Amino acid sequence: MSDQEEEALKIIQSQRQGVLQSELWKILEIDSRKCSRIVKRLLDAGLIERVEFRSDGIKTYLLRAKKRAIDPCVILAGEEILPCIGCERECVPEECALLLDWMYHLAFEEFQE
Template sequence: MNDQEEAALSLIQSHRQGVRQSDLWKLLEIDSRKCSRIVKRLLDSGLIERIEFREEGIKTYLLRAKKRAIDPSVILAGTEILPCIGCDQECTPEECAMLLDWIYQLALEEYQE
């Protein structure tokens, strides 16, 4: 992925409701044809979705980032899942004993390998 594609994807991801394709090229400060090619590559790679959108009778497209599945190994330390997933406590991560224990377990696994 080139720099402009990364910038476009980042911009689309930063807008939860999506970005109109007619606005994207202006935000990226590129011409609309180049923007269309970038959007096509992002669509082909499955990173975004494009939804037809009408505004004041003019057809455009709303671009939204697709949610990607999380790699389970990211939230596992051995057989223990990241404690923050089901946690309902108000805490700061730097002071959370459960999180620190989980990180310690993760570091221990890395060291043993």
């Protein structure tokens, strides 16, 4: 994936509601044709979805990142689930005792394999 494709994907992923294609090329500071090619590659890769959208009577497209299934191995250490899921604490991840303990279990599990 090219740097511009990665940048476009990050911009699209950062907006929960999506990004208008007519705005994306302005944000990326590229022309609309180049933006269309980038969007096509992201669509073909299955990373985004495109929905027809009318803005001030002009047809454009709303681009949204596709949600991908999470590999359960990423959130499990042994039988312990990542403590951040559902956590309501406002903490600094580097200082969170629950997260550090979970990471310790994960590292210990990998060491035993």
